[in-house]
Amino acid sequence: MTTNELTHALLPAEAIARLQRAARVEPSAAHPDKRLRAIDAVTVGLRRELPSLFREDDAA
DSSP states (O other): OOOGOOOOOSHHHHHHHHHHHHTOOOOOOSSSTHHHHHHHHHHHHHHHHHHHGGGGOOOO
């Protein structure tokens, strides 16, 4: 699915694209949680850059 196919506007297009790239990270035998770490890193960055899009009770 590309950003153009999305039917919602919950997140800005750039944020969606960043999360999609993180979701495509391939884990490896040495780093089985590599995808999860990539998604977490993007989420932390988005929380910092776009705090109004996240509820405070969701703070990690």
